[in-house]
Amino acid sequence: MKVKEVAELVGISVRTLHHYDSIGLLSPEKTTDAGYRIYSEQDLETLQQILFFKELGFPLKKIKEIIESPSFDxxxxxxxxxxxxxxxxxxxxxxxxxxxxxxxxxxxxxxxxxxxxFKGFDFSHNPYEQEARELWGDKAVNDSNTKIEKMSKSEQKALGEKFDEIYKELAAIRHLAPDSEAAQKGIKVWFDYLNEIGHYSLDAFKGLGQMYVDDERFTKNIDQYGEGLAVFMRDAMAVFADQNK
Structure with missing residues (x-):
C-alpha cells in the first residue's frame, strides 16, 4: 500500500507517516523506482502497535525503544x-x-x-515520573513527591490552582522573545515555584523545558493554555538557566 492509502485506511495524516519514517520509527520495507513508499503487511502490524502505545500515552521516543528492543514480543x-x-x-x-x-x-x-x-479521578500515577527520574535522578522526584503527599487536600488543590495561574500568565506573554525582560521575569516565577515543591537545579530546569517539547503529552497539556506555549517555555527556561549559571 502507498502512503496515501495507508493514511486513509488508518485515519492519520500522510505527514504523520512521513514523520514516523524520518525518525526511524516506521520505515516502509520498499520504495518504488519513482520514490513512493510501499507499506507491507508487516509494516501495518508495526503501525498498529505504534498507535496502541501512542493511545496509551507513550512518547514516540519511548515507543521506538520498545519495539526495537531484541526482547520485544x-x-x-x-x-x-x-x-x-x-x-x-x-x-x-x-x-x-x-x-x-x-x-x-x-x-x-x-x-x-x-x-x-470525586470517584473515578486518579492522580496517584504520574505518567511522566519515569522520564523525570531518568533525566534528573531520583532525589528531585522523591523530594517533590514526598512534599506533595504530605499536603492536605486543600493544599494540593491550591497547588494545582497556582500551576494554572502561572501557565495562564506565561501564555499571555508567549508572543514575546524568550530572552525579553518580561519573559524572563515570568519564567523565574515558574522556576521559583517549582523549587518550593522540589529541588530543581538550573540544568534540571532546562531539561524539563526541553521535555515540554520532546514529549507530546507535555506539549498537548501545556498548549491548551495557548498554542506555542510549550516551545516558548522551553526557550525561556533555557535562557534563564544559561544566564543564571
Missing part, C-alpha cells in the same frame, strides 16, 4: 495493551457514572456525598 505487547485499556475503561466508566450522579444531584433528584463527587 508483539503478542505480549498486545496483551499488555489490552489490560491497560481495560483499566482505562474501568476508570472512564467510573467517571461517567460520577457525571451522571452529579447531574442528578444538581437537579435535586438525588443526594451526593463528597466522596462520590
Amino acid at each position: 508483539r503478542e505480549e505487547a498486545l496483551a499488555l495493551h489490552r489490560q491497560m485499556l481495560m483499566d482505562k475503561r474501568e476508570q472512564l466508566d467510573q467517571m461517567i457514572s460520577t457525571i451522571d450522579k452529579t447531574i442528578k444531584h444538581m437537579k435535586g433528584e438525588t443526594q451526593m456525598s463528597n466522596q462520590e463527587r
Whole structure:
C-alpha cells in the first residue's frame, strides 16, 4: 500500500507517516523506482502497535525503544495493551457514572456525598515520573513527591490552582522573545515555584523545558493554555538557566 492509502485506511495524516519514517520509527520495507513508499503487511502490524502505545500515552521516543528492543514480543505487547485499556475503561466508566450522579444531584433528584463527587479521578500515577527520574535522578522526584503527599487536600488543590495561574500568565506573554525582560521575569516565577515543591537545579530546569517539547503529552497539556506555549517555555527556561549559571 502507498502512503496515501495507508493514511486513509488508518485515519492519520500522510505527514504523520512521513514523520514516523524520518525518525526511524516506521520505515516502509520498499520504495518504488519513482520514490513512493510501499507499506507491507508487516509494516501495518508495526503501525498498529505504534498507535496502541501512542493511545496509551507513550512518547514516540519511548515507543521506538520498545519495539526495537531484541526482547520485544508483539503478542505480549498486545496483551499488555489490552489490560491497560481495560483499566482505562474501568476508570472512564467510573467517571461517567460520577457525571451522571452529579447531574442528578444538581437537579435535586438525588443526594451526593463528597466522596462520590470525586470517584473515578486518579492522580496517584504520574505518567511522566519515569522520564523525570531518568533525566534528573531520583532525589528531585522523591523530594517533590514526598512534599506533595504530605499536603492536605486543600493544599494540593491550591497547588494545582497556582500551576494554572502561572501557565495562564506565561501564555499571555508567549508572543514575546524568550530572552525579553518580561519573559524572563515570568519564567523565574515558574522556576521559583517549582523549587518550593522540589529541588530543581538550573540544568534540571532546562531539561524539563526541553521535555515540554520532546514529549507530546507535555506539549498537548501545556498548549491548551495557548498554542506555542510549550516551545516558548522551553526557550525561556533555557535562557534563564544559561544566564543564571
